[in-house]
Amino acid sequence: MYGNIRVELNHNGKTMPNLEENLGFGKHFTAHMFMMDYEEGTGWHDPRIIPYGPISHDPAAMVFHYGQAVFEGMKAFRTESDEVVLFRPDQNAKRLNRSSERLSIPQIDEEFVVAAIQQLVRIDAAWVPKKKGSSLYIRPFVIATEAILGVRPAMQYSFIIIMSPVDAYYEEGLQPVNILVESYFSRSVRGGTGDAKAAGNYAGSLKAQTLAKEHNCAQVLWLDAIEKKYLEEVGSMNVFFKINGEVVTPSLSGSILEGITRGSIIHLLKDWGIPVTERKISIDDIVEAHANGSLEEAFGTGTAAVVSPIGSLLWNGTPMVINQGKTGELVEKLYATITGIQSGKLPDTYGWLLKV
């Protein structure tokens, strides 16, 4: 498929940061990257692992003008027995193709994507940190590189994978955050690109995020654009609520990203016999549950944080404090289970890990 992956090792070496120290998120990059090109007629070709370094494009390359770009985010973990594993990479490869389909970007063989990630991680395995909760963040992305200003799907693309050693999102255990319920800006709408990991979705969300920070909130909770009533996502995470013993999360409406952590959590909850429902959830439902004391927990889910407890929701100028602003039992258990599986502490009962 696409030919053998050519490997050009980085013989100059690359200074590795101290993996036991503060790594931040997406700041340091490993010694190598994967790259493969697409040309209409030829298809994907010349897969290669090369030294990490700048990429050069014509200033008319379509990615700079029309945002034709999609990406994925996933992690490699170093287990307690010093093996390196990936968490459900097949799911990322599938979603990459779903995103590409929406953005008129050519598909890539999913098994090849996983194999390319495996080989790249193997080469830079020394960059997978050991520290509790840390990991190697993997960023596959596709960009339109054709140099033409006509608005149409490009005929040339690059598929690139870069990797970054990152800290645990919460270094001192889960920290509940304040969230602003956003009533003006919209993230997406039916018929839009909200269910794709499309570059432009993120640019459009920055302004609301900045306003949230001005309200001392870490992120926004997006409402649907049509009725400004139904919950969609929290920042760039999916959102869950535990109300009166039942866990609910917004159903995939077409404008919500189908998170892989979201899917894993639904799977775990079902396995544990905890009722979990995907449905439309209005902000009024949440206000009511908060008022009558049945809103037990709220949290976001995503690759970066795994889970992120919500301590309060700021809605119409009034904060609704959830679970006294503390991390709930369920979110703790979900975090312990997923990170436990990822670190090899718990058995991989669901076959979610792939050895590198």
Place this chain on the structure above:
Amino acid sequence: MYGNIRVELNHNGKTMPNLEENLGFGKHFTAHMFMMDYEEGTGWHDPRIIPYGPISHDPAAMVFHYGQAVFEGMKAFRTESDEVVLFRPDQNAKRLNRSSERLSIPQIDEEFVVAAIQQLVRIDAAWVPKKKGSSLYIRPFVIATEAILGVRPAMQYSFIIIMSPVDAYYEEGLQPVNILVESYFSRSVRGGTGDAKAAGNYAGSLKAQTLAKEHNCAQVLWLDAIEKKYLEEVGSMNVFFKINGEVVTPSLSGSILEGITRGSIIHLLKDWGIPVTERKISIDDIVEAHANGSLEEAFGTGTAAVVSPIGSLLWNGTPMVINQGKTGELVEKLYATITGIQSGKLPDTYGWLLKV
């Protein structure tokens, strides 16, 4: 402002295509480009005109991942008296800042933007074609260049201007096109980025455009995402209808781009004493006007085509033929007037031209 523009001439020269031959759109680029960088704390700095050529970025540059990018489109014309003029460049500079504001990109002094364009066009003035209807298309754009994967506004940007000699959009006079009324996909929504010239808007529109072509249509007519009922734009142009002697165009709802050609046409119509109204227009209004014979003309407006007559609208599988599929009188007059002003054939009564 930002220091003097440093000029590094392209001494290697660049092969110019035959400007009398088929140029296409956005395929050939001139010998030079303008570039200026932004760094948080320092601000915009190092404005320079340099030889046109590839730009190099870290693969983690935010434009590749989060689509934080805006652009403009405008033209320079060679008048009949061999002067080179720009059409309302101040309007483009203003809109660039409006787009940037929505995308959390730093503002650029508008007079400086116009001056930079003027100087660049002056240097590459030989690239402004003479052929009737042809022009030099100018593409200013801003991209986020900071290399970090955290989702937040970037702290580093480049502002770049590239230029491309282009043909008249319609080389043999105006040609009415078929348009598909799009009922599934959405271009934007209130609270989104539809009123900004944001890169991601265009990527999101490609799929609908491809489907339109499969229906033998040149473009789609976008309906609002909320009620799937009100007209928004046609492709990446604004849309106008002449119904029973009155000209109507969708009001700026927040999800529609405020076109500079749109504004110029409203200005002309008012000056000519032709009633023109900006209002919500439903597809039902159009169906009704078509049925009762009062729908006289329909056309798109934008920098690339100036005006583009709509010969038929395909709605629910049925084509509504407009003005017997022929170019209407009003659209002809608007085209002749605007291109007449641009080419210096008609006096610049409104002060729309700026000499380079």
